Amino acid sequence: MDAVIPAAGRGSRLGKLTDDQPKGLVDVAGRPLLAHVFETAVEAGADELVVIVGYEAAQIVDRFGDTFEGVPITYVHQRERLGLGHAVLQAEPHVDGTFLLVNGDNVFAGSVEPAVEAVGEANAVLAVEEVSAEVAATTGxxxxxxxxxxxxIVEKPDDPPSTLVTTGCYVLPEDVFHACALLRPSAEGEYQLSEAVGLLVRAGYEVETVRLGERVNVNTPEDVGRASELVRWESETGS
Structure with a gap:
């Protein structure tokens, strides 16, 4: 199974940490953030990594090269950062069949393999978690x-209909590329992957949800500290 890793952003909320390097190379527990993401994908069975790069892309290519733990890497350049749906669409020529998507700024405790295993009973799988209503209003x-x-699926609703949200891990059919191509930009000029998945749902695709272990979405310096603690805890406990 191919794994798509969107990692084109600068990560402006990380401040000085990304003044001279991309977000994916920020240090988390002694390793680049992307190393943790790649490891998560490989451990879930990915046999090729399709990495979407943008800001300071050459640094990521220089750091990781053509393979990660023996798994080949293909780099795809997203020249304009226009949202996750747009990023995913850039990977279309390099993906064959159902694929795993792990956002390049998410650190997971434990495996995401349960999401991959669940796709046999459905056309697609979303890893989800419960959050506060305030957090729900900021995401899918x-x-x-x-x-x-x-x-x-509702993206960034003013009045969230639930507190169940996506976590940056998906298993998606190839048809999601067609759905992404049909998207219209949001008010912020972005193409949202959640809306593409919503198109699949309305077309009759069965989309399953699974709950995984703890994870940290790395957006701020404080998140870097939390992600590092999570990695160290996982290492110490063997979880």
Whole structure:
């Protein structure tokens, strides 16, 4: 299975940490952030990494080269940062079949393999978690039926219909590329992946939800500290 890793952003909220390097190279527990993401994808069974690069892309290419732990890497340049849906669309020529998507700024405790395993019963899988209503208003909010299947996804709603949100880990069919191509930009000029998944749901695709272990979405210097603590805790406990 291919794994797509969006890692084009600068990470402006990280301040001086990304003045002269991309977000993916910020140090987390002694290793670049992307090394943790790549490891997560490889441990879940990825046999090729398709990495979407942008800001200071050459530094990422120089740091990781053509392979990671024996798994080949293909780099794809996102010349304009226009949202996750736009980033994913850049990977289309390099992906064959259903693929794993792990955002390049998410550090997970434990494996994301349960998301990969769940796709046999559905067309796509979203890893989800419960958050506060305040946090839900800032991201993709999910509504499900009694089976846990997705019935609707709303991006950054003023009045969240639930507190179940996406976590930056997806298993998606190739048809999501067509859905991404149909997207219209948001008010901020971005193309949202959650809306593309919503198009699949409305077209009748079965989209499953799974809950994984703890994770940290690295956006601020404080998040870097939390992610480092999570990695060290996982190493010490063997979780």
């Amino acid at each position: 909010v999910i509504e499900t039926d009694e089976r846990g299947r997705v019935t609707e």
